[in-house]
Amino acid sequence: MVSAAWRTSVSTPIATRPDARSAPLASHGPGRIEARSLTVELGPPHAHFAALDALDFHIAPGEFVCVLGPSGCGKSTLLGAIAGHVAATHGEVAVDGVTVDRPHPDRGLVFQQHTLFPWKRVIDNVAFGLKMKGVSANDRRREAAEMLALVGLAGFESHYPAQLSGGMQQRVEIARVLINRPRILLMDEPFGALDAQTRRMMQMLLLDIWAQIRTTVVFVTHDVDEALFLGDRVVMLSQRPARLLADLAVPLARPRGDGTTTEVAFVDIKRHCLSLLREAA
Structure with missing residues (x-):
């Protein structure tokens, strides 16, 4: 939602x-x-x-x-x-x-090749932009979970990018951009x-x-x-x-x-x- x-x-x-x-x-x-x-x-x-x-x-x-x-x-x-x-x-x-x-x-930008941090779990990759804005840990993880659900990746929050297919990695990339609510x-x-x-x-x-x-x-x-x-x-x-x-x-x-x-x-x-x-x- x-x-x-x-x-x-x-x-x-x-x-x-x-x-x-x-x-x-x-x-x-x-x-x-x-x-x-x-x-x-x-x-x-x-x-x-x-x-x-x-x-x-x-x-x-x-x-x-x-x-x-x-x-x-x-x-x-x-x-x-x-x-x-x-x-x-x-x-x-x-x-x-x-x-x-x-x-x-x-103005969020999504490339052909993903730019995810390989050492971070999926939910932390998505939440990274909010962390840079100073959003609290609980709030940014909650919003990251909402974005992952939006792109069909609920349940994959604790995975690392290397554990995902190429299509799933692109979903994470899209979620990471969307969490900033770009115009x-x-x-x-x-x-x-x-x-x-x-x-x-x-x-x-x-x-x-x-x-x-x-x-x-x-x-x-x-x-x-x-x-x-x-x-x-x-x-x-x-x-x-x-x-x-x-x-x-x-x-x-x-x-x-x-x-x-x-x-x-x-x-x-x-x-x-x-x-x-x-x-x-």
Whole structure:
């Protein structure tokens, strides 16, 4: 069960918009993202290159947006800019109207490879962020247990990461980020290293969690099927330097299941996405 405090802070309903680029932003609720002429240049002076080029987009509170693009186009750099780990060279990215200039627990980041502490038990890994905030031992372990239950790992509190499968380790990683009650959940190909069956199970779990907490999700993937299965919208980037190639609404009803991928609407938009990716390449 999600705590009342979480439900209060992230219960904004998803915005449904026929034109994701031109519709107005939601006027309330945490988790609104805006990029204005966002340009990021990376590398040393003798090998400088542009990773992102004048990106303009917005994401409403509670939306689930997937980012697609060719390999190496700058998808992870975009997540890093939203997280505050990568500085904008020109333009800006803002969260709830405040320019992002540093990392913050309100923007949780989940990577493909987990970053769990191998010497800590699962419950202590999840509770670590609260320990850094000075939360009492009893309170942080209670909240960590709630998060583990949310990701389907009740009963595994005393295990060490090495005793868990890859999918279970990713669940712990997600729980460790969610315990900070982030306004925005940033996910960088989190299921890319998993086998197909585990990957679908994790996709379903993520959608179930998101349906309960309604935090804003920005999910990077190179897999068209995954993007369409998960997202309300798909933002497609060009080859590096990444420019906005397309911003597509996903016209598929929720909740989604295995049958979603065989629907005519799914096949049609997948065909369109593949065509755009071929053009981008």
